[in-house]
Amino acid sequence: MIKPLNEYVVLSFLKEETKTDSGIILTTESKDKPSIGIVKAIGPKATDLKVDDKVIYQTYSGTKTKVDGEEYLIIKAEHILAIIE
Template identity: 75%
Template sequence: MLKPLNDYVVLSFEKEEEKTKSGIILSTEEKNNQSFGVVVAVGPKVDNLKTNDKVIYQTYSGTKTKVDGKEYLLIKQEHILAIYE
């Protein structure tokens, strides 16, 4: 498990639907610009975020890493723009 330091947050990516309910296949272009994630862990200096929060973050922010075959994003709290429900 990743344990972030200082004001860093670990995000996992929300799985996007590949097809609509009616069976239309979605374009892969939108997947490349994904900026939604789920908080997996927070550093000790992080305020206002907790595990399992769904967030929107700045595109092209943070560092991607793979642990046990799953991809995560390590990002500073200041690059997270909003929590959504």
């Protein structure tokens, strides 16, 4: 697992639904990804967050990386806009 430093936070991407309740399959080609993620790890200076928080972050923020086949976003805590409750 990734251990962030200082005020950095590691997020995993929220999986999008590709099928509606009525069975309609949605295409994802021209759709923008939502800026919602799940906190997986926090640095020692990111005090307002905890692991497993569902958050909204600024689009085009952070650095994407892949570890053990899983894609993550490493982002500064100040670029996280809200916690979804």
